[in-house]
Amino acid sequence: DAKTTQPPSMDCAEGRAANLPCNHSTISGNEYVYWYRQIHSQGPQYIIHGLKNNETNEMASLIITEDRKSSTLILPHATLRDTAVYYCIVRVANFGNEKLTFGTGTRLTIIP
Amino acid sequence: DVKVTQSSRYLVKRTGEKVFLECVQDMDHENMFWYRQDPGLGLRLIYFSYDVKMKEKGDIPEGYSVSREKKERFSLILESASTNQTSMYLCASSGSDSMGYEQYFGPGTRLTVT
Numbered sequence: 001d002a003k004t005t006q007p008p009s010m011d012c013a014e015g016r017a018a019n020l021p022c023n024h025s026t027i028s029g030n031e032y033v034y035w036y037r038q039i040h041s042q043g044p045q046y047i048i049h050g051l052k053n054n055e056t057n058e059m060a061s062l063i064i065t066e067d068r069k070s071s072t073l074i075l076p077h078a079t080l081r082d083t084a085v086y087y088c089i090v091r092v093a094n095f096g097n098e099k100l101t102f103g104t105g106t107r108l109t110i111i112p
Numbered sequence: 113d114v115k116v117t118q119s120s121r122y123l124v125k126r127t128g129e130k131v132f133l134e135c136v137q138d139m140d141h142e143n144m145f146w147y148r149q150d151p152g153l154g155l156r157l158i159y160f161s162y163d164v165k166m167k168e169k170g171d172i173p174e175g176y177s178v179s180r181e182k183k184e185r186f187s188l189i190l191e192s193a194s195t196n197q198t199s200m201y202l203c204a205s206s207g208s209d210s211m212g213y214e215q216y217f218g219p220g221t222r223l224t225v226t
Contacts, residue, residue, distance in 0.1 A: 043116070043202050043217030044155070100147075100204075100215060102155040 004088045009107040018075040020106050022088030025069045030092050033064060035073045036102070037084040044087065044102070047073065083110045115139075116218035118203055124224045131190040133221055135203030142208040144186035145215065146170075146178065148199040155202065161186055162208075193225045 005023040012018040024033065035047040048055055048062045050071070055062045061074040075082055087105040119134035137144065145160040147170075157170030159178040167178050175197060179187045186205075190197055200222050204215040 041220075043204070043220050044215075045217070046214040049214075100155065100157075102149075104152070104154060 004090055004103055006086075006088055006103065006106045008104065009109070011109050011111055012075075012078050013111050014080060015077055018078040018082065018108060018110070020073040020075075020086050020088075020108060021070065022073070023070045024088070024090045027068050027090050028092075031090050032092070033062065033068075033071050034089040034091065034100075035060070035062065036087045036089065036100070037082075038087070038105075039081075039084040047086075078108075078110045080110050080112065082108065084108060116203055116205055116216050118201075118218040118221050120221050121219060122222050122224075124226065125190075125193050126226055127194060129190075129193050129225075131193050131223065131225075133188040133190075133201055133203075133223070135186045135188070135205075135218055136184055137186075137203075137205040137216070138184065139205065139207065139216070140183065141205035141216075142183070143206045144180065145204040145206075146176075146186065146188045147202045147204065148172070149202055149220075150199050158188065193223075195225050197223065198225045199223060 032049050032051050034049040036044045038044045048057055048060050050062045050064055064071045085105040085107050087102045116137045125131050146158040147155045149155050156172050158172055158176050159170050161167045161180045164180055164183050177189045200220050202220045203218040206215045
């Protein structure tokens with residue numbers, strides 16, 4: 001699985017959009033980008049995933065660059081409950097490769 | 113909503129004790145996983161299971177075993193607990209139709225071995 005690089009920490013004002021970057025310059029053609037988050041003292045929570053098109057769901061939007069070497073997770077209107085560690089993961093999605101490998105992630109703090 | 117529950121949030125055991133960590137999911141998921149999470153090391157896969165009575169080793173299976181007698185239940189067993197097994201243990205499940213996109217995690221069990 002390709003390696004990802006994320007900033008260790010970020011702050012964002014409540015109500016503003018939080019943009020979390022992730023570099024994955026060695027991503028291969030069949031690898032997906034996944035985002036999870038972990039709120040303190042809880043298990044990780046799936047947010048969104050994508051291959052090459054931008055994706056949106058009720059939680060967030062995922063923007064993947066055309067060369068797929070980086071992506072940005074966007075939380076459109078951040079709330080205090082979005083304070084968490086956010087993990088960007090790149091992996092092939094197929095049977096037999098369900099393992100998730102979490103790096104150190106980005107600690108996002110939402111400021112009131 | 114998918115619910116993954118773990119038997120304990122906090123557990124304290126003595127060195128050499130046999131420890132059972134239980135995980136139950138209510139979504140009829142085929143795949144279940146046990147991870148441990150340690151500061152600076154991220155999440156590491158211990159064992160996983162694709163189906164009842166099936167198990168596969170993850171990255172760090174040494175000192176652990178698992179049991180999956182029923183589809184909804186996946187147990188992690190520490191045969192003889194040691195202090196280096198003090199950690200946060202996380203169980204997860206996913207459906208085979210999702211290609212593993214979404215893993216649903218339980219709240220975790222913080223195990224301390226003294």
